[in-house]
Amino acid sequence: MYARSTTFQGMPANIDAGITFINNEAGPTLDKIEGCRGLSMLVDRETGQCIATSSWENEAAMSASDGQLRPIRDRGRDILGGSMQVDEWEIAIMHRSQHGECCRVSWLQGDLDAMTETMRVGILPELEQTPGFCSASLLVNRLSGLGCATTAWETRAAMEASRRSADDMRSRTASEAGGKIVDVHEFDLVYAHLHVPEMA
Known part of the structure; x- marks a missing residue:
């Protein structure tokens, strides 16, 4: 099993908009991708730091999803109003x-x-x-x-x-x-x- 985490250094005022995006767009999109085993999101309302982590059945499924998910990550960064870092595990x-x-x-x-x-x-x-x-x-x-x-x-x-x-x-x-x-x-x-x- 593998995971991809996206760490957003966002703005505290945008946290709720980011949560709505995960619930309404990112989560449902990931549910439809073959090999995805789910998504979690952690938030720090004081600093604006958020970590969204998707899990995958294998490394091949995770790698194959990258192009499809890049626009989703970029939209998350824009909504949260900060930078992002992507790591694979x-x-x-x-x-x-x-x-x-x-x-x-x-x-x-x-x-x-x-x-x-x-x-x-x-x-x-x-x-x-x-x-x-x-x-x-x-x-x-x-x-x-x-x-x-x-x-x-x-x-x-x-x-x-x-x-x-x-x-x-x-x-x-x-x-x-x-x-x-x-x-x-x-x-x-x-x-x-x-x-x-x-x-x-």
């Missing part, structure tokens, strides 16, 4: 009990196989015992050595309460991978139509 881990209402995204650089094993064996069992935890995923880009770990939470309060333990788990993962933490950001989950199977 392999889905290494997907573990979900429910979608939740908000997410914490952590980007880490390092040994991706070690990162995946640490998250699967050491981190997921701890997360499952954390109040309000809904799901976790790990996307990896083997060319850049970058991993993108996302945890979803039932409520904003649950996510905030988990920050200290999340900091510890993230530091351990980076250490085990012989790498570093690149960035951490918290978002609202405003669109979650993903059909990726359990991959834990």
Whole structure:
């Protein structure tokens, strides 16, 4: 399974228009493309940063969709009023009990196989015992050595309460991978139509 994420550095005032675009145009378009397994959208209403991520059955389907989706991405950028960055990933881990209402995204650089094993064996069992935890995923880009770990939470309060333990788990993962933490950001989950199977 693969994923393509489009990160928009938009304007906070345009967030609602962007959500409407995802619901009415981008989501329905992706539903009709062969090999697509869904779409999610994360937004930060304070900064205007948004991440739309589509999932794909295989790398070939993801690559074949690029030309068809480029105008959709460009329209999203115009609506949100900012810049965008497109990244492609392999889905290494997907573990979900429910979608939740908000997410914490952590980007880490390092040994991706070690990162995946640490998250699967050491981190997921701890997360499952954390109040309000809904799901976790790990996307990896083997060319850049970058991993993108996302945890979803039932409520904003649950996510905030988990920050200290999340900091510890993230530091351990980076250490085990012989790498570093690149960035951490918290978002609202405003669109979650993903059909990726359990991959834990």
